[in-house]
Amino acid sequence: MTAYLSPFVPTTLVIIGAFVLLIMSTNKTIHLHSYLYVAVGFLLLAFAVELPQFGHENSLYVFPEIFGHSYLVDDFATLFDLMFLGGGALTLLINAIYLSRRDYYNGEFFALFLFAIFGMMTLAHANDLIAAFISLELTSIGIYALTGYHKNYRGSNEAMLKYLILGSFAGVFFILGSAILYGIAGTTVLSELTTFIQLHGTEHRLALSAAGMFLMVTILFKIGAVPFHSWLMDVYLGAPFPVTMFMASTLKVALFAVALRVYLILYADSSLIGNRAISVIAILTLLGGSWLALSQNILKRMLAGSSIVHGGYMLIALSSIGRGADLAAPAIMFYLLSYFISSVGAFGILSYIAADATRPLTYDDFKGMAYRRPYLSAMMAISMLSLSGFPSTIGFLGKFYIFTSAIESGQFLLAGLGIFVAFVSVYYYFKLIAMMYFYPEEETTGVRHPFEIHISTLLIGLMALVTIWGGIGTGLITWFPGADGIITIAQQAIDSLP
Amino acid sequence: MMDTIVTYLVFIPMVFAALMGLFQVRQTLLRAGAMVSALLVLGLTLLLAWHFDPNVEGMQFVRHLPWIRHYGITYYLGVDALSLVLLLVIALLMPILHLYMWNYETKGYWYNMLLLQTGVTGAVLALDLVLFYLFWETMLLPIFIMIGRYGHDMNRAHAMKILIFTILGSLAMLFSILYLGYAHYAYQGAWSFAYRDMAALPLDPGTAGWLAAGFLLAFAIKIPLLGFHTWMAPAYSSAPTPALVILSAIMAKLGIYGLWRFGYGIFGKVLHLYEPLLLTLALVGMIYYAIHAITQNDLRRMFAFSSGSHLSLIALGVVLANLYAWSGSLYLIATHALASAGIFLMIGLIHQRTGSVRIDRLGGIASVAPRFAFFFMFFALSIAGVPGTGGFVAELLIIIGAFSHAPWIGAAAATTMLAAVLFVFWMLQRVLFGPPRPATEAFRDLSGPEMLMLTPLAVLLVLSGLMPSLFTPLFEPQIQAELIRFIHTAGGAL
Numbered sequence: 001m002t003a004y005l006s007p008f009v010p011t012t013l014v015i016i017g018a019f020v021l022l023i024m025s026t027n028k029t030i031h032l033h034s035y036l037y038v039a040v041g042f043l044l045l046a047f048a049v050e051l052p053q054f055g056h057e058n059s060l061y062v063f064p065e066i067f068g069h070s071y072l073v074d075d076f077a078t079l080f081d082l083m084f085l086g087g088g089a090l091t092l093l094i095n096a097i098y099l100s101r102r103d104y105y106n107g108e109f110f111a112l113f114l115f116a117i118f119g120m121m122t123l124a125h126a127n128d129l130i131a132a133f134i135s136l137e138l139t140s141i142g143i144y145a146l147t148g149y150h151k152n153y154r155g156s157n158e159a160m161l162k163y164l165i166l167g168s169f170a171g172v173f174f175i176l177g178s179a180i181l182y183g184i185a186g187t188t189v190l191s192e193l194t195t196f197i198q199l200h201g202t203e204h205r206l207a208l209s210a211a212g213m214f215l216m217v218t219i220l221f222k223i224g225a226v227p228f229h230s231w232l233m234d235v236y237l238g239a240p241f242p243v244t245m246f247m248a249s250t251l252k253v254a255l256f257a258v259a260l261r262v263y264l265i266l267y268a269d270s271s272l273i274g275n276r277a278i279s280v281i282a283i284l285t286l287l288g289g290s291w292l293a294l295s296q297n298i299l300k301r302m303l304a305g306s307s308i309v310h311g312g313y314m315l316i317a318l319s320s321i322g323r324g325a326d327l328a329a330p331a332i333m334f335y336l337l338s339y340f341i342s343s344v345g346a347f348g349i350l351s352y353i354a355a356d357a358t359r360p361l362t363y364d365d366f367k368g369m370a371y372r373r374p375y376l377s378a379m380m381a382i383s384m385l386s387l388s389g390f391p392s393t394i395g396f397l398g399k400f401y402i403f404t405s406a407i408e409s410g411q412f413l414l415a416g417l418g419i420f421v422a423f424v425s426v427y428y429y430f431k432l433i434a435m436m437y438f439y440p441e442e443e444t445t446g447v448r449h450p451f452e453i454h455i456s457t458l459l460i461g462l463m464a465l466v467t468i469w470g471g472i473g474t475g476l477i478t479w480f481p482g483a484d485g486i487i488t489i490a491q492q493a494i495d496s497l498p
Numbered sequence: 499m500m501d502t503i504v505t506y507l508v509f510i511p512m513v514f515a516a517l518m519g520l521f522q523v524r525q526t527l528l529r530a531g532a533m534v535s536a537l538l539v540l541g542l543t544l545l546l547a548w549h550f551d552p553n554v555e556g557m558q559f560v561r562h563l564p565w566i567r568h569y570g571i572t573y574y575l576g577v578d579a580l581s582l583v584l585l586l587v588i589a590l591l592m593p594i595l596h597l598y599m600w601n602y603e604t605k606g607y608w609y610n611m612l613l614l615q616t617g618v619t620g621a622v623l624a625l626d627l628v629l630f631y632l633f634w635e636t637m638l639l640p641i642f643i644m645i646g647r648y649g650h651d652m653n654r655a656h657a658m659k660i661l662i663f664t665i666l667g668s669l670a671m672l673f674s675i676l677y678l679g680y681a682h683y684a685y686q687g688a689w690s691f692a693y694r695d696m697a698a699l700p701l702d703p704g705t706a707g708w709l710a711a712g713f714l715l716a717f718a719i720k721i722p723l724l725g726f727h728t729w730m731a732p733a734y735s736s737a738p739t740p741a742l743v744i745l746s747a748i749m750a751k752l753g754i755y756g757l758w759r760f761g762y763g764i765f766g767k768v769l770h771l772y773e774p775l776l777l778t779l780a781l782v783g784m785i786y787y788a789i790h791a792i793t794q795n796d797l798r799r800m801f802a803f804s805s806g807s808h809l810s811l812i813a814l815g816v817v818l819a820n821l822y823a824w825s826g827s828l829y830l831i832a833t834h835a836l837a838s839a840g841i842f843l844m845i846g847l848i849h850q851r852t853g854s855v856r857i858d859r860l861g862g863i864a865s866v867a868p869r870f871a872f873f874f875m876f877f878a879l880s881i882a883g884v885p886g887t888g889g890f891v892a893e894l895l896i897i898i899g900a901f902s903h904a905p906w907i908g909a910a911a912a913t914t915m916l917a918a919v920l921f922v923f924w925m926l927q928r929v930l931f932g933p934p935r936p937a938t939e940a941f942r943d944l945s946g947p948e949m950l951m952l953t954p955l956a957v958l959l960v961l962s963g964l965m966p967s968l969f970t971p972l973f974e975p976q977i978q979a980e981l982i983r984f985i986h987t988a989g990g991a992l
Contacts, residue, residue, distance in 0.1 A: 055942070390639075391632040397566075400628075400676070404569070416673060424667045430642075430661060438646040438654045484566045497715045 004062045007053060007073040010081060011048035011121050018114035025107025032100055033362055039110040040089050043117070047085040054078045054489075059496055061127070069189045070128035075496035079333070079489065080124035080257045085339060087206025087250035088117045090463075094348035094456050095242035098355045102240075113246070116142030120175055122252035129178040129188040129215075133260055136218070138176065138253060140167055143247060147239040159238025166209070166231045170221035177214030179208055194265045207263045212266045213277060223252065223311045225281050226288035233292060241354060244300060245347035248307045249340045256314060256336055260329060263318055264497060275322035279414060282319055285312035286421040293428050298360045300427055303343070306387060309421060310339045316418050317402045323409035331401035333490035338398035338470060341388035345463035349380045351454050369436040373441035375451045378438045379464040386467045388429040389422045394470030397483050503546055504561050504575040508620045510542075511535050511592075514614035525605055529596065532608050536592040536945070539615070544587035550582055552972050555979045557625065562692075565629070569679070570689030574626035579973035580980075583828055584755055587835045588615065588748055590954070594741045597951040598809070598843055603938040607648060610640035611740060615862035622755065627675045627691040630760075634716075637749065638664050644741040645733060656729075665728040667716035674712030677705075678764070693784045696764045699986070703768050710765035714772060717761065720753030721809050723776070724783030734802030739846030742798065746805045746842060747835035754812050754831060762819075762980075766987035776817045781910050788917035791926070797845045797855040800925060801838065804881060808834050809916060814911060815896040819984065823899025823976050825970065826892045833880070833888030833962055833967075840877035840955045844870070848950065852937040855941045857925065862934030867943040873907050873952050881920040881961050883915055888962030 007348030021038060024030055059074030060065070092099075092113065118331030121136030126132035143166065148160025182188050184204050185196040201208060217228070224232040224469045235242050263278075289312055300306035314335055320328040353376070354361050370377040399422060451457065473482020481489060514535035518528055547721035550558060557576030565573045577585065593613055599607060614830075617637025624630035638661065646657030675691065681699050682690045701709070718727045737745055761769055787807035794800035809832065815827030847870070849855050878885075884888035893915055901908030935943070944952070963968055 069564055088877075385639075391628075391635045396632075400569075403673070404676050407676055408683075415676070419669045419673050423666055426665050427658075427662065430658070434654060434658060435648055437643055438657070440647075484568060487566070487568045 004060075006049070007060070007078075008062055010050040010085070011118065011125075013042055013046040013049065014085075014114055014121065017046075018111045018118060021107050021111035021114060025111065030107065032105060033096075034314070035101065035107045035110045036092060036099065039114060040092050042114065043089040043092075047082060047089065048082050050078060050085065053062045054082065057491070062125075067129070067131075069191065070131040070425050071125050072127035072191075073125060076261075076493045077121075077124040079493040081121050081252065083337070083340065084117050084120045084124070084250055084255050087253065087344070088246070090344055090348075090459060091242055091250060092244045094459050095452065096343065097456050098351045099240050099437075101355045102150075104152070109146070109149060112142045112145050116146065116246075117250075118379050120250070120257075123254055124257045126258070126261075127190045129174075129181065129190065131175050132262075133171070133178065136222075137171060137260065139251070140171065140195070140222070143243070143251065146243040147235060149288075150240050155234075155238035156240065159235040159237075162231050163235045167222070170218050172218075173214045173221075174218040177211045177430060179219075180211035180214065184208065184211070190261065190265050197266065206488065208266070212262075215262050215266070216259075216278070217497070219255055219262070220281060221368070222255045223259070223315075224308050225315060226284040226308065227281075229285070229288065229292075229308055232308060235296065237301050237360065240336050241300075241347070241351040242473060244304075245344065245351060246348060248303065249343050250306065252311065253336050253340055256332060256368045259318065260332060261497070263321060264329065268429055272400055273318055276317055278322075279320035279411065282312050282315035282414065283417060285309070285315055288418060290421050290424045294424065296428075297362045297364075298363060299366075299432070300360055302432075303346060303350070304365075306342065306425065306428070309425060310335075311386075312398065313402050314339075315420060316414055318406045319414070320405045320409035320411060323411065325405040325409035327408055329494040330403035330487055330490040331398075331405045332495060334401050334487050335398040337486060337490075338386065338394040341463055341466050341470065342393070342395050343381060345383035345460055346387065348456065348460045348463065349376055349383065351374070352460065362406065363431060363435050366432060366435040368439040371440070373451075373479075376392065376457070376460070379460050380436065381433050382464045382467050384429040384433055386428050386471070392468065392471045394467050394483070396471055397487075403488065428464065500546075500549060501557060502557050502561065503542055504623050507539055507546070507589075508575065508623060509618055510539050511612040511619075512616040515609050515616075521608060521857060525603055525608075528605055528608050529600060529602075532612055533596045534595060535612065536589075536596050536615070539619075540589040540593055541619065541836045543585055546577065547582060547586060547972070550972070552579060552975050555976065560625075566627075568689075569691075570682075571628045571691055572626045574629060574692055575620075575623040576582075576625050577623065578980075579756065580758060580828065581977035583832050583973060584748070584751060585619065587751070588618055588622065588831055591743065591747060591835070591839050594839065594843070594951050594954065597618070597947060598846065599740055600947065603650065607644070607740065608687075609645050609907050614640040614644075614741075614744055618744070618752065621752055624694050625694065627678065627693060627760075629691075630693075631672060631675055634671075634752075634756075635665075635668055636848055637752075638668075641737075641741055641745065641749070645737045648737040648738045649741075650738075651736050656732040658735040660729045660733040663719055663726075667719035667726075670712040671716035672712075673711040673851055677882075681705075693760060693763055697766070703771075706765055707771050708770045710761065710768050710772065711758055713756070713765070717753045717756040718779070720756070721750055721813055722753070722806065723779045723813060723852060724786055724811065727787075727806055728785075730806055731799050731802050734805075735796055735798045735950065739842060739849070742846070743839045743842045743929075743965070746802070747839040750809050751812075751831050751835060752803065754809065754816060754827070756814055757813065762816075762984050765791065766984045773817060776813065780810045780814035780817060781907065782837060783807070784814070784911070784914040785917065788914055788921065792917070792921040795857050797857060797925075797929070799849065800885075800921065801845065801855075801881070802843055804918065804921065805834075805838055807918065808838075808881070810895060811893065811911065811914060814907075815899060818896075818899050818903045818907070819981065820899050820902060821978060821981055822895050822902065824981060825974060826895025826897075826899055828973055828977065829962070829966070830889065830892035830970070833892050833959060836955050836959050837877055837880035837887070837889055838971055840873070840952060840959075841881055843951065844877060846945075851941055854937060857928050859935060859937045860929045863931045863938050863941050865931040866934055866938065866941045867989075869944045870941070871950070873956065874930065875926055876956055876959075877952075878922045878926055880963075882918045884919075886963045887959050888966075890927075891966045893909055 036297045061069050062071045116139050119135050125134035146296030147163050150156035184207050221228040296302040314332050317328040317332045386393035389395045389399040403415045502681040518531050529889040560576040565571050582622045620633030620909040642657050642661045646654050677690045722730050784807050787803045791800050791803035812827045814828050880889050883893045897911050900911045
């Protein structure tokens, strides 16, 4: 019994935290900062409990007499949990200033936030399609509500409604896919499905392929892959800043967690139709996302478009998995981490600067930023370099691994297209750097802000340092994972999968 | 000491920049620190050159450490004759540039220059392809910032232009690098990006041809060869002088270096496929750029095209692949770097004094500023390759190499020398002689520090022109060995 307990504690802590916040929010005199600290406290506590659990060789089913085989604890899920917990805490802390400048945030906001993270954690652990669907909906419902949190802003309402209706509709396909699988195999447990597909995969090829594609439709929709992306730009723009950041970074990680699990199980060892479909969708996503990102002037929308493109890069690796690239799955893990770090940095700086703004920030607002806020500009430049895949940042290694995996699987054109898209992305990322650095003081009339020591700015600085360290960090320092250690960790997590 | 010296060479400027940036030092301390770092690197480079043994084949002072074990990416630095020449040029130019910038108030300049030195030095020394790619890209960033932030005349657009062009080439190279690494994994079962391992890969000629194209695109854009040059004149005319000197004297040479080290080092077997194309581009480029140079009214643009013309000549020498041509190319890399650094610095001085580099606004400088006129004439003539300067020796060697390859190539190459003489003399006549114009009436002559800055360049140019035997033993044995190795891999005869 106790063996099951410790892997279960982090998840429980998060849900307890959510309820504590709900109870707290009945008292209207509590200051916003208290909620923030409680929420972050629970997240960090869970993180601290979970951290030592990574690296246990064998995976186990928790409380099999209650949950059956649906809740699996392995290194894969643990690593993702750590990313969600860290990502959630980072998102809240970096946005502390933004949140405190708005009067519409209250206790329920943080409760919903923790519910969403709880959903993500169970999603990563889910070894059963039904459990995965429930977790996915749990996450989504929390985020639907968060998206519309700015009640008096029409954009926010529009975003929520759009996301809710389209998201629920897309979610239905997951159920359809699960139903077909259940009809064929008589089970929805992923590990049993693997065995079934290995034994009888060829007899049910068409039905299995259809089911797999239905499952992928939901996931691709949530990732924002073209042609399922139409909601994404408006939702990212309309949602409050902390929520956009949460969706672009942490939620994306969660979705790729489930994508990886489903994909590795359904497609890895069989000749199902679908790899080609993913390749096609990767191409569409890369091109469409680039087009969207290129044509934006509002930075939030540019980052939204760029998040589509980054999803496309990961789809390249996903499609390579089924074509025999051993390195593709760890490459996705690494890329998730690298994208997560750089986009948290970029969104964090945007939200920090936008804390006092009344309208969405555009490229022009960053003119001469290097003179007004030299440190923040440097960090923003580092984030942009990393997002564009410039060497000596973690983003370069992320792309490096993705493209090598595509080459390994023989998809040369896809790798070439990925590199071309990275070339295109140089324009919209470097445009921001140019805005910040190329315009002298006189043209901008801004006052020079010193570096304000605050938890937000310190964390943004930390992200910038991690971005650099992740790109050049050497394996010679053994006790601290650099560029070398992270890929080893990712490999270890992938190896823990059945 | 000697086994870690290459690391010091690369990272001393960056460490100085980081430390001084961390403590937010004043400009006076900053420039002193930058100068100390540049002199330190120069001292270490001379020490390295002293210990360098030209008769030993292969890389010396090798530093080979694991970096990302999972993918076999290593921290792999080393020196041979080819990189030594470039290393010496970089180390020598940096203190001179710092001297030129001595009164620049803007601190950003200094940081960018220090980082730039780390970038270019790293690119010259790196022998692991991924490490090379890292430095190759990183050195672009300070140039981008310097052109965009401190440049003039549409500098923002021009900064973006050079960035986009260069990255296009780099990413094509990246694809080839990734493929090579994977090919090594597929054939040998282990990842590696070390350049010697790449040369040993049994690639089929078709694939190798495509991979070589990726590298060649990057280098052709950097040099720039004809057709890949549209970024050149805008970037040169917008760049602030220190960045301009680096662009022309070092970064363009790195394109040649890449062609040599990686083009011939890795793709020796298939490079003959591209030989006609490269020869044509280099030959036509030489003439085309020279004609363009004649017609320019802006001194920076004029010498941008002149630089392009000479780089095409160097590229021609590399493509010809015989001992004369290769020695000449390497010699011209060094002497052209010195001469073009001198001329661009002096154009910068003209800009400081008159606020313009348009030839039609200048004139009569010789009568008001004789010392300035003397040095200006000297550097301009070195560019043209007048006998007695290093450029003459180098160009002569390349032309001999060209004649021994095919007479018509030799004749075409020799014509460029004439074209260069033509535009240089006409430019000198308009800029230096005649009556002084309003802009040049009060032209200040060279001051002491400026003389100090230009004299070493001039002395070296004269020395290399009069006594080439002083320098050639440094690189000739290795060039010969490399040539023999290349001819073996290419399957030809001497």
